[in-house]
Amino acid sequence: EDQVTQSPEALRLQEGESSSLNCSYTVSGLRGLFWYRQDPGKGPEFLFTLYSAGEEKEKERLKATLTKKESFLHITAPKPEDSATYLCAVYAGGTSYGKLTFGQGTILTVHP
Amino acid sequence: GAVVSQHPSWVICKSGTSVKIECRSLDFQATTMFWYRQFPKQSLMLMATSNEGSKATYEQGVEKDKFLINHASLTLSTLTVTSAHPEDSSFYICSASILAGLLGGATQYFGPGTRLLVL
Numbered sequence: 055e056d057q058v059t060q061s062p063e064a065l066r067l068q069e070g071e072s073s074s075l076n077c078s079y080t081v082s083g084l085r086g087l088f089w090y091r092q093d094p095g096k097g098p099e100f101l102f103t104l105y106s107a108g109e110e111k112e113k114e115r116l117k118a119t120l121t122k123k124e125s126f127l128h129i130t131a132p133k134p135e136d137s138a139t140y141l142c143a144v145y146a147g148g149t150s151y152g153k154l155t156f157g158q159g160t161i162l163t164v165h166p
Numbered sequence: 167g168a169v170v171s172q173h174p175s176w177v178i179c180k181s182g183t184s185v186k187i188e189c190r191s192l193d194f195q196a197t198t199m200f201w202y203r204q205f206p207k208q209s210l211m212l213m214a215t216s217n218e219g220s221k222a223t224y225e226q227g228v229e230k231d232k233f234l235i236n237h238a239s240l241t242l243s244t245l246t247v248t249s250a251h252p253e254d255s256s257f258y259i260c261s262a263s264i265l266a267g268l269l270g271g272a273t274q275y276f277g278p279g280t281r282l283l284v285l
Contacts (some may be wrong), residue, residue, distance in 0.1 A: 158209045
């Protein structure tokens with residue numbers, strides 16, 4: 055069974071204090087790893103898709119990396135507006151027809 | 167690009183009534199649409215997967231007669247909560263995906279969600 059574990063559950067940072075969120079996964083035949091941002095009361099917002107180990111993607115203050123067992127979401131010099139829940143999900147392909155397995159999320163709070 | 171809308175954004179109804187939620191992909195044709203439910207401070211719980219023109223596939227424990235899903239076109243899916251009860255109150259979110267074949271990626275783009283309150 056595919057499993058996704060995110061850590062930490064919650065992270066509090068001061069504005070400008072860089073850090074990383076972790077997503078560990080167990081899946082047979084990874085076809086894609088996804089990062090989303092979710093604000094309270096809203097649907098998840100797509101951030102990145104990573105397909106193979108060694109791949110990296112960046113968007114503003116965020117950088118996502120992927121290894122064979124985990125992914126990191128690095129946040130450089132965060133701002134209060136980066137506060138949100140960050141969700142990681144994996145897609146195993148095959149007959150799962152696009153079904154994603156989600157982690158429980160990391161709640162990020164950035165204090166000014 | 168890849169915008170998904172949901173309507174309504176929130177709804178309040180009386181116990182026993184039915185509620186329909188629409189999910190539309192506005193600027194792309196979705197191979198597959200998904201319906202999720204989310205409880206406070208919890209992650210997304212997949213309810214069902216639907217492909218255009220075929221019956222939805224429900225996750226274990228989800229009552230298909232209670233949560234009716236219709237996927238009439240490549241841009242529209244609807245979720246109807248039949249005979250709603252207070253325990254059905256929740257945040258319902260849809261997503262739309264373009265499958266790049268069975269071996270390809272499958273990025274899901276999410277709608278803004280619908281808050282349902284059953285009194």
